[in-house]
Amino acid sequence: MHLITGDPGVIEAGRSYYLLHDDPGAQLVDSPCINAGDPSYTFAGLGLTDPAGYTTSSIHTADSDRPDIGYHRSAALPVPQFVLTTMVTPPPPGPIPGSGAITPVSGLTYNQYEVVGLGAIPANPLNDRVFAWIGTDDDTITGTLNTVMITANQTVQVQFEQIPTFTLTVIKTGIGGTIDTRALNGTYKDGAVVPLVATPSAGYITIWTGTDDDNSLSAANTVTMNSNRTVTVQFREPKSYHVPGQFTSISAALWAIDPGAGALLLQNGDEIIVDAGIYHEAGLDFQGRALTIASQHPDSPECVEATVIDGFWNNRYHGRIFVMQSGEGRDSVINGLTIINGYEDTFHLYGNSDVNPTADPNYAASIGGGIACITDPVLGPASPTIVNCVFRNCTVRGVDGRDGADGEVRFNGQDIGPGDTWPAWDEWDEWDNWDSAPDGGDGADGDNGYGRDPNLLLIPDPNGMDGMGRDPSSPPGTDPFDGKNGNDGRGALGGAMYFGPGSSPVIRNCKVYDSHAIGGNGGAGGDGVDGQPGRDGQDGRDGQDGGAGVAESGNPGDPNYIPEIP
Numbered sequence: 001m002h003l004i005t006g007d008p009g010v011i012e013a014g015r016s017y018y019l020l021h022d023d024p025g026a027q028l029v030d031s032p033c034i035n036a037g038d039p040s041y042t043f044a045g046l047g048l049t050d051p052a053g054y055t056t057s058s059i060h061t062a063d064s065d066r067p068d069i070g071y072h073r074s075a076a077l078p079v080p081q082f083v084l085t086t087m088v089t090p091p092p093p094g095p096i097p098g099s100g101a102i103t104p105v106s107g108l109t110y111n112q113y114e115v116v117g118l119g120a121i122p123a124n125p126l127n128d129r130v131f132a133w134i135g136t137d138d139d140t141i142t143g144t145l146n147t148v149m150i151t152a153n154q155t156v157q158v159q160f161e162q163i164p165t166f167t168l169t170v171i172k173t174g175i176g177g178t179i180d181t182r183a184l185n186g187t188y189k190d191g192a193v194v195p196l197v198a199t200p201s202a203g204y205i206t207i208w209t210g211t212d213d214d215n216s217l218s219a220a221n222t223v224t225m226n227s228n229r230t231v232t233v234q235f236r237e238p239k240s241y242h243v244p245g246q247f248t249s250i251s252a253a254l255w256a257i258d259p260g261a262g263a264l265l266l267q268n269g270d271e272i273i274v275d276a277g278i279y280h281e282a283g284l285d286f287q288g289r290a291l292t293i294a295s296q297h298p299d300s301p302e303c304v305e306a307t308v309i310d311g312f313w314n315n316r317y318h319g320r321i322f323v324m325q326s327g328e329g330r331d332s333v334i335n336g337l338t339i340i341n342g343y344e345d346t347f348h349l350y351g352n353s354d355v356n357p358t359a360d361p362n363y364a365a366s367i368g369g370g371i372a373c374i375t376d377p378v379l380g381p382a383s384p385t386i387v388n389c390v391f392r393n394c395t396v397r398g399v400d401g402r403d404g405a406d407g408e409v410r411f412n413g414q415d416i417g418p419g420d421t422w423p424a425w426d427e428w429d430e431w432d433n434w435d436s437a438p439d440g441g442d443g444a445d446g447d448n449g450y451g452r453d454p455n456l457l458l459i460p461d462p463n464g465m466d467g468m469g470r471d472p473s474s475p476p477g478t479d480p481f482d483g484k485n486g487n488d489g490r491g492a493l494g495g496a497m498y499f500g501p502g503s504s505p506v507i508r509n510c511k512v513y514d515s516h517a518i519g520g521n522g523g524a525g526g527d528g529v530d531g532q533p534g535r536d537g538q539d540g541r542d543g544q545d546g547g548a549g550v551a552e553s554g555n556p557g558d559p560n561y562i563p564e565i566p
Contacts (some may be wrong), residue, residue: 170230310341
């Protein structure tokens with residue numbers, strides 16, 4: 001037997017057939033199965049075919065050279081052929097039927113396992129498009145090209161629809177700028193990307209709603225027409241708030257409510273100016289807004305060093321300093337701050353638990369000691385602008401694995417033996433006068449207690465002498481009776497900064513010192529009760545120290561690494 005490891009490079013040719021070819025009769029030359037058969041069974045250069053008359057070729061061509069590994073068929077048999085029927089059919093109720101044609105023409109004959117290219121030709125590409133393919137290798141395709149492998153007489157259908165149109169309505173509210181709503185309002189084809197250009201007055205910014213990027217403060221934007229869309233354009237004068245001043249802390253400013261509007265006071269374009277000083281803060285959240293938090297003079301290193309956001313007070317760490325998790329864009333800005341003592345150990349668990357530990361997928365790697373930019377499944381990645389900032393002593397620590405639960409104690413059974421005497425019923429003076437009954441003799445010593453699984457009925461178990469430990473997660477009455485294994489520790493990403501999948505931040509002129517990402521420790525195995533202790537969980541791998549933690553992990557190297565991401 002010849003053992004092959006690696007991808008054989010086969011393609012599926014039906015529910016139970018897998019072939020080593022991608023073109024009719026041609027095999028994948030990079031497959032490890034090609035010419036990998038018995039080396040003693042070689043007929044290359046001898047002008048001979050397989051003496052047994054078999055081949056791996058899908059068109060029954062005789063093998064030459066060293067035989068292939070795979071399904072062998074008779075080289076003498078003719079190649080099976082089948083008819084391919086192609087047609088255009090109307091779509092189901094809902095879409096407006098369109099027009100078009102399909103290639104190849106219907107009724108042609110092809111060899112078995114031949115892969116036939118298919119084409120859909122809309123009658124008017126500006127008005128018609130493919131709605132669906134039926135009977136192809138991939139019916140999820142909605143483009144004009146597809147394929148089908150011939151395994152029997154087969155039928156392929158293509159359906160066309162008219163490209164739907166949608167209505168765009170643009171509304172301008174308030175004063176402070178202009179936009180040509182009459183030129184924009186109207187109908188557009190599905191998928192059209194409509195450019196939007198506003199003209200704010202001096203001192204005003206543009207606030208968009210209903211666009212492709214509502215966090216943008218730019219005067220230019222777009223809207224993709226995949227349904228009827230309404231875009232609102234508002235012009236407002238951005239406001240500046242001071243800490244201390246109007247607010248005693250940054251968090252107070254971020255969470256302030258406008259009593260008149262019943263909404264958050266700070267809106268897109270607003271700015272928080274932080275005076276020099278030390279501010280004890282943690283968990284600062286932009287909540288999706290395009291805000292700027294800056295020191296008085298972000299371009300001055302002396303001012304930056306004097307404006308400190310500290311995550312350590314009252315003798316303990318209070319968490320990471322900033323979190324962005326609502327699709328913030330590049331108009332969400334942190335400028336000219338020194339961020340120290342950020343510490344994150346999300347889901348950090350200590351001690352023995354009476355709950356059986358499991359490899360809970362929620363206990364993922366801990367992220368971002370100083371700043372965490374998290375990718376929301378609906379709102380998308382957070383991609384802020386971080387400039388002129390200094391990070392010191394920011395740490396992220398991976399979750400520790402939970403300790404394994406101890407094995408449970410089995411019931412100690414009892415065995416009552418015959419006593420020295422046993423009172424006879426006729427010795428009682430009165431049936432209801434228990435006080436006058438004579439004492440019975442001492443009972444015999446009980447045998448060794450039998451262990452009992454607490455999930456079973458009170459049935460002695462002769463295999464559980466003296467009460468053995470039981471893994472509480474094991475089915476009743478089964479071994480082992482040892483402690484539960486501890487969970488593995490989890491990883492840590494981005495001591496200073498973490499950016500989730502898809503994030504594209506702007507990081508410029510930032511410095512990172514003494515920041516670390518530390519993997520979690522494995523949980524200790526639970527103690528067995530008269531059983532073998534559980535195995536300790538494997539320690540989590542330490543994260544890479546220092547750096548900006550760009551793209552989900554810390555950058556290795558110099559702890560004074562200065563990231564420059566234009």
